[in-house]
Amino acid sequence: MQTLQKQRLTGIGLALPVLIVLVVVFGIPLVQLFLTSLNAPMFSVSNYLRFLQDPANVRVVLQTVQISVIATAACLIVGYPTAYLIVAAPKRLRIVLIVLVMIPYLTSGLARTYAWIMILGDSGLINNLLLQFGIISSPLLLIYNRMALYVGMVHIMLPMMVLSLVSVMLGIDKSLMAAARSMGAPPFTAFCRVFFPLSIPGVRSATLLVFVICLGFYIIPASLGGLGDVMLSNFLASQVTTTFDLVSVATGSFVLLAIAIVVLSILGLDLSGTQGLAAQVPRRSRFARPSLIGWLTRSLTEFSTGFRAKRWTAHRYRPRGEGWLPEIGGKVLVLLVLTYLLAPSVVVIVMSFSSGSYIEFPPSGLSLRWYRSFFGNTAWYGAAWTSMEIGLAVALLSTIVGTLAAYGLSRTSPRLRSTLNVVILTPITIPVIVVGVACYFGLANLGLIGSRTGVILAQSIGAISYVVVIVSATLANFDRRLEQAAQSMRAGPLQTFARVTLPLIRPGIIGGAFLAFIHSFDEVVITSLVSGFSVTTLPLKMWENIRNAIDPTLAAVASLLTVLPMLWLIGMCVVWQRSESKAQFPIPSAAN
Amino acid sequence: MTFQMNRRRFMQTTSSAIAAGALPTVSGRALAASSNELRVSVYGGQIGDAIVETLLKPFEAETGIKMIPITQDFTLAQLELMVKAKNVTVDVAGMEQTLTLTAKEKGLLEEIDYSLYKKEELDGFLDFAKDKYGAGQLIYSFNMIYNTKKYPAGKPRPANWAEFWDVEKFPGVRYLVAGLYGTEGPWEEALMADGVAPDKIYPMDIDRIFASLDKIKPHIRKWWSSGSEIQQLMQSGGGDVMESYDGRALAAIDAGAPLEINRNQAKMTWAHWVIPKGCPNSENAQKFIEFATRGDRQATFVKLYPEGPTNRNAFKHIPADLARKLPTYPEYMANSIPLNGGWYVEVGSDGRTNVERLIQRWNQWILQ
Numbered sequence: 001m002q003t004l005q006k007q008r009l010t011g012i013g014l015a016l017p018v019l020i021v022l023v024v025v026f027g028i029p030l031v032q033l034f035l036t037s038l039n040a041p042m043f044s045v046s047n048y049l050r051f052l053q054d055p056a057n058v059r060v061v062l063q064t065v066q067i068s069v070i071a072t073a074a075c076l077i078v079g080y081p082t083a084y085l086i087v088a089a090p091k092r093l094r095i096v097l098i099v100l101v102m103i104p105y106l107t108s109g110l111a112r113t114y115a116w117i118m119i120l121g122d123s124g125l126i127n128n129l130l131l132q133f134g135i136i137s138s139p140l141l142l143i144y145n146r147m148a149l150y151v152g153m154v155h156i157m158l159p160m161m162v163l164s165l166v167s168v169m170l171g172i173d174k175s176l177m178a179a180a181r182s183m184g185a186p187p188f189t190a191f192c193r194v195f196f197p198l199s200i201p202g203v204r205s206a207t208l209l210v211f212v213i214c215l216g217f218y219i220i221p222a223s224l225g226g227l228g229d230v231m232l233s234n235f236l237a238s239q240v241t242t243t244f245d246l247v248s249v250a251t252g253s254f255v256l257l258a259i260a261i262v263v264l265s266i267l268g269l270d271l272s273g274t275q276g277l278a279a280q281v282p283r284r285s286r287f288a289r290p291s292l293i294g295w296l297t298r299s300l301t302e303f304s305t306g307f308r309a310k311r312w313t314a315h316r317y318r319p320r321g322e323g324w325l326p327e328i329g330g331k332v333l334v335l336l337v338l339t340y341l342l343a344p345s346v347v348v349i350v351m352s353f354s355s356g357s358y359i360e361f362p363p364s365g366l367s368l369r370w371y372r373s374f375f376g377n378t379a380w381y382g383a384a385w386t387s388m389e390i391g392l393a394v395a396l397l398s399t400i401v402g403t404l405a406a407y408g409l410s411r412t413s414p415r416l417r418s419t420l421n422v423v424i425l426t427p428i429t430i431p432v433i434v435v436g437v438a439c440y441f442g443l444a445n446l447g448l449i450g451s452r453t454g455v456i457l458a459q460s461i462g463a464i465s466y467v468v469v470i471v472s473a474t475l476a477n478f479d480r481r482l483e484q485a486a487q488s489m490r491a492g493p494l495q496t497f498a499r500v501t502l503p504l505i506r507p508g509i510i511g512g513a514f515l516a517f518i519h520s521f522d523e524v525v526i527t528s529l530v531s532g533f534s535v536t537t538l539p540l541k542m543w544e545n546i547r548n549a550i551d552p553t554l555a556a557v558a559s560l561l562t563v564l565p566m567l568w569l570i571g572m573c574v575v576w577q578r579s580e581s582k583a584q585f586p587i588p589s590a591a592n
Numbered sequence: 593m594t595f596q597m598n599r600r601r602f603m604q605t606t607s608s609a610i611a612a613g614a615l616p617t618v619s620g621r622a623l624a625a626s627s628n629e630l631r632v633s634v635y636g637g638q639i640g641d642a643i644v645e646t647l648l649k650p651f652e653a654e655t656g657i658k659m660i661p662i663t664q665d666f667t668l669a670q671l672e673l674m675v676k677a678k679n680v681t682v683d684v685a686g687m688e689q690t691l692t693l694t695a696k697e698k699g700l701l702e703e704i705d706y707s708l709y710k711k712e713e714l715d716g717f718l719d720f721a722k723d724k725y726g727a728g729q730l731i732y733s734f735n736m737i738y739n740t741k742k743y744p745a746g747k748p749r750p751a752n753w754a755e756f757w758d759v760e761k762f763p764g765v766r767y768l769v770a771g772l773y774g775t776e777g778p779w780e781e782a783l784m785a786d787g788v789a790p791d792k793i794y795p796m797d798i799d800r801i802f803a804s805l806d807k808i809k810p811h812i813r814k815w816w817s818s819g820s821e822i823q824q825l826m827q828s829g830g831g832d833v834m835e836s837y838d839g840r841a842l843a844a845i846d847a848g849a850p851l852e853i854n855r856n857q858a859k860m861t862w863a864h865w866v867i868p869k870g871c872p873n874s875e876n877a878q879k880f881i882e883f884a885t886r887g888d889r890q891a892t893f894v895k896l897y898p899e900g901p902t903n904r905n906a907f908k909h910i911p912a913d914l915a916r917k918l919p920t921y922p923e924y925m926a927n928s929i930p931l932n933g934g935w936y937v938e939v940g941s942d943g944r945t946n947v948e949r950l951i952q953r954w955n956q957w958i959l960q
Contacts, residue, residue: 056956063959122765122813122830139830144814227770227815228958235955238772243694243948244669357847358827379663437673444677529670532681533631533662544663548637550824 008416014408015420017401018464025457026427029441033434037250047251057235057252064231065259067146067221068214071153075161075210078154080203082337083165084195085330098166099566100338101159102514106565107345109156109522110542111558113223115344116152117143118351118361120224125347125361149225153217157210158341160515164209164470167511168202171477171504187326201476208267209469212260212429232256233431240433253434260429261422345562352555359552370556380541380557387521387538390456394520398460399513402467407501409468410475424468427461435461436526443530450532458530459520466519467512474508521561629658630876633685636663637820638843642897643686647884654883657876668695671868675700680868683877689933690775690947692726692864697937701725702867702874708882716887716905720930726864727885728902730893733838733861733919733928734769734776736854742832745852750833752857757785757804759811764832767825768808770815771954774947775936778805778835780859780929790857794932798949802957826851838919842898855924861931862902894918 037047051057086097104112119125120143127139142148172195180190218233236252239245347361352370354363374380405424409417427435439458440449448454478501486496502509524543531540538557545554634643640663648659666685672695674680687695695701704727706714714722721728736756742764743749750756756766771777780793782804813831816822823840825831827849836844841853865881867874883889887905894901894910900920901907907915915921919928936947 054952054956056952056959059959060955117824121828123828222817223821227809227812228960230955230958234772238774238951240669241667242691242773242775242951243945244672245948359824360828437669440673440677444679449677449679450681528664529673531664532674532679533633533664533666534681536664540664544636544665547665547818547820548635548640548663550820550827 008412011408011411012416015405015412016408018405018424018468019420021401021457021464022423022427022461024446025442026435026438026461027423027442028445029438030426030434032441033246033250033438034254036247037254047247048255051248051251051255057232057255060230060232060235061255061259064215064233064256067149067153067229067231068211068217071150071157071214072207072211074150074154075157076203076207078337079158079161079165079206081330081333083162083169085334086162086166087169097334097338098163101162101166101341103345103562103566104155104341105159105514105518107348107562108539108542108558110219110524110539110546111348111554112155112344113152113220114359114546114554115347115351116148116155116224118347118359119343120148120151128362143224145226146229149221149229152220152224153214155341155344156217156220157214158337160213161206161210162337163511163515164206164473165199165202167470167507168206168473168477169199170507171474172198198477202473204267205469205473205476208264209428209466211263212425215256215260215429216431218431233433236431237433240437246437249434249437253430257426257430260425264422264425265418348555349559349562351552352559354552354555356552358550359555370552371560373551373553374556374560379536380553383536383538383541384557384560386452386536390452390459390535390537391517391520393452393456394459394463395513395517397456398463398467398516399509401460402464402512402516403471403505403509405464406468406471406475407497407505410472410478421468421472425465428465432462432525436529439526440529449530450534452535454530454532455527455535455537458526459523460516462523462526463516463519466515467509470512470515471505471508474505474511478504627873628656628876629660630873630880631660631662631681631683632880633662633664633666633682635686636665639839639897639899642893646893646896647880647889650889651880651883655876655879657880659880671695671700672698675869678870680870680872682868683871683873684880685866685868686729686863687726687866688775688863689720689726689861689931690936692723692866693933693937694945694947695866696723696725700869702869702871702877704865704867704881705878708878709885713886713903713905716903717885718902718904720862721864721885721902723864726866727881729863729865729884730890731860731862731900731902731918731920733900733924734781734835734859735838735841736857737826737831737834737836737841738852738854739764739829739832739834740850740852741829751854753781753785754787756781756833757808759808762833765813765830766808766811767814767816767822767831767834767836768812769822769835770817771950772817774949774951774954776861777950777954779950780931781835781857782808784857784929790929793929794935795938796935796946798946798953802953805957839897839899842917855919855921856927858919858924858928859931860900860919860925860928861933862900 038044039046082101086094086101089097107115117124121127122139122141122143124143126142127136130136130140176194176198177190180194181187185193215231216233217231218237221229221231221234232252232255236249239249239252351359351361351363353366353368354360355365355367355369356363409420412420436458439461443449443454443458446454448457482500482504483496486500487493491499522539523537524539527535527537528540528543531537538561542554542557545551632643632648634640634648640661644659644661648661651657652659662682666682666687668691671682671685674682692701703724706722706727717728718731736750736753738749743762748762750758750762755762759766768778768781769776771779779796779801782801783793783796784790785808786800786804788800814825816825819837819840822834822836823844826834826836826841826844827847829849838853838858841851845851845853865884867877867881871877885903887901887903887907888909890901890903890906891909894906895914898914898917900918901910910918919925936950937945939945940949
């Protein structure tokens with residue numbers, strides 16, 4: 001009992017750095033904002049009543065939830081099989097596929113939104129092609145509607161879904177599937193009974209992450225959606241721009257936060273849910289928090305049991321008897337998903353070589369002038385360099401403290417874990433503009449407005465959330481008994497962590513660090529507030545460019561961001577391949 | 593209902609209380625304390641380049657004050673945050689008139705010191721350009737734009753907003769400015785389309801605006817919300833008749849787009865040079881604004897970027913063919929309506945400004 005308590009205390013201790021950063025930079029001002037929305041010190045809910053009395057607000061809240069649910073569902077339906085197929089692929093192909101899924105991430109979100117306009121627009125790629133071949137006589141209305149909104153949103157969120165699922169699925173022991181099949185389970189049954197239940201914690205946290213981020217979208221609805229396709233953040237953003245009425249902005253934001261909390265509790269807040277088999281039994285008996293997904297799986301399982309029993313005799317275990325249909329189907333699916341994910345990046349790269357003075361597709365002529373415009377301007381490459389430095393610092397800081405926190409949280413009691421998870425997820429749950437305002441006050445308190453340290457801290461707030469979610473998901477599949485085994489062999493806690501835990505959760509940590517870096521590298525709203533007009537990052541420069549000019553320098557920058565990391569990765573792969581062919585026996589890898 | 597009456601003031605006190613509570617230790621900006629430099633928000637893109645070339649560089653050459661252009665968006669939120677946090681990192685900025693008035697109401701601006709100005713220049717200022725808290729920067733307008741492929745000169749085309757609303761007589765793809773920010777929106781256009789005389793627009797009847805917008809709603813392909821967006825749309829060639837800023841339309845025409853500006857029933861508005869409250873370099877900031885609003889300076893700026901000067905003396909230095917491109921050309925001015933920023937920031941009996949009311953109505957209307 002004492003050891004358990006001690007373990008929980010260490011758990012909290014490990015989460016402490018995250019909590020300190022969160023509270024100082026963001027927590028205190030956020031609480032102040034909350035008190036303001038409650039009219040402290042008089043305390044009343046009149047602001048909330050007024051918010052809900054406006055029919056437009058109620059409708060937009062419902063619409064925000066609806067859009068987020070549909071976008072998340074679409075990501076899950078497409079993302080799960082994709083992630084599964086990626087994990088099932090041979091190692092080298094798997095790495096290539098993972099890199100391909102990551103590429104859209106590297107192409108700035110702003111540039112990708114432009115690319116969708118170029119693809120779906122009235123005189124865009126698709127309409128031009130169809131008109132040219134005489135299939136249609138007037139442009140199809142592909143853009144400025146709900147469908148275009150979903151296309152854009154899913155495009156932004158799908159890589160996150162796939163990458164989180166991949167990092168979890170890589171942690172699932174493949175031999176369990178083989179074992180199930182050796183006992184006569186057909187592939188699909190083995191998948192349903194063994195693999196799928198093991199992947200549920202990952203599905204849950206990835207879905208949660210995607211849903212919560214969807215709630216805060218506003219650039220995509222404004223540029224791809226129709227007049228009525230707005231989300232709550234669009235309303236808040238326009239209030240911030242014109243009246244900057246802090247109270248109603250705060251009220252709206254806490255409504256959004258409340259929605260996120262409700263959803264988090266329905267899906268089960270416990271990001272690092274089932275730990276080992278022993279922990280699972282007592283959790284089942286807890287009826288306090290029924291989980292929708294758990295209920296669904298259970299009922300489906302029970303329903304199919306009788307059916308399976310009949311089939312058992314007919315289909316004994318036959319290795320490699322998967323049939324051609326699923327295999328072809330899988331390939332087609334992966335191909336379609338990759339086309340969808342990569343098309344905007346390709347469009348951006350092609351646009352960047354345009355010789356025209358505005359963004360157009362296809363370009364009327366080819367030239368390198370927009371690359372010259374980038375490299376000939378200190379403002380551009382200076383901003384790129386600043387962003388790189390800040391991004392690395394953010395990734396480093398948030399990966400370290402985020403991993404510690406996720407590891408610590410996995411050792412605390414489920415209830416405490418749930419609460420702290422909400423706290424840590426707040427920065428990506430509430431509208432980014434409110435995070436920005438809160439950070440502004442927090443950093444002003446520390447005298448850090450307009451400094452790089454300030455920008456790094458403000459960006460780390462959100463980056464930490466990503467790291468914690470992904471590492472927690474990986475930890476959910478981590479067998480705690482391996483640590484106990486190591487410790488029984490007299491390994492110290494630090495040694496156990498470094499030699500056993502760390503290698504096993506490495507995919508999650510790498511995924512988290514990547515997301516943290518990208519978060520920093522694509523962040524506009526918070527940075528523009530806390531930079532105090534003194535620190536110019538690349539996204540700020542790009543945003544400024546997009547607001548004022550429409551020249552393709554933006555496309556050139558986005559292409560460089562896409563292509564350079566790819567070249568680097570290819571280089572790495574070549575080096576890696578050489579060193580691997582020299583090695584006598586396979587290097588033990590956590591990923592397998 | 594006393595609460596409703598006091599809501600506005602209450603909000604202001606609480607939000608400043610937050611700022612004050614968050615700031616017990618810091619005073620003054622750490623990075624740009626009073627110094628021999630001036631940080632000027634110049635918008636960005638082509639207009640930013642023009643301001644740097646024609647105003648910042650010559651002022652630096654004349655005074656030796658180091659001029660630092662800021663090309664990021666400068667929003668009301670940023671102004672309020674930096675003033676309340678007593679951490680003013682922008683010394684001079686350009687601001688649209690409604691925002692200037694809002695900022696003035698919130699006490700976020702320094703007064704302009706008109707004692708520095710020559711009488712001759714001050715006499716040249718248009719009336720609105722001499723605001724106590726902002727000196728006129730430039731004049732721009734919202735115009736109806738034709739795609740000359742669909743509506744070439746000489747053939748019948750919509751001449752005013754009532755005809756723009758007439759989708760039977762003048763079919764085609766239409767773009768109109770969105771009203772999400774309240775300050776800019778198709779409000780005046782909707783009233784004119786509904787038959788309100790251009791000189792009877794203010795005070796605007798909000799119900800009538802939205803009744804008129806109901807009629808055009810299904811026929812608008814895109815409600816745009818930023819200058820780059822409408823410029824992109826105009827250049828892609830998909831639109832037939834649309835609304836745009838004059839500057840963006842001129843830029844698109846310069847880039848070869850087949851467009852023509854209809855100056856009739858244009859909506860004219862302007863921006864001011866302002867100084868944030870608590871600016872540590874206000875003395876130099878005042879000097880710069882005086883410099884930037886001189887007639888000859890405005891003329892050099894207009895030559896690089898065609899927006900209307902606020903100082904009539906500028907026309908002495910502007911060639912006639914360029915003057916014809918500007919929204920301030922007398923013939924155009926006679927058929928334009930000036931946007932009445934005062935009406936927008938007027939506070940009603942419920943404690944809300946007309947901007948806030950328009951935003952609320954817009955939000956309800958788009959979700960219908």
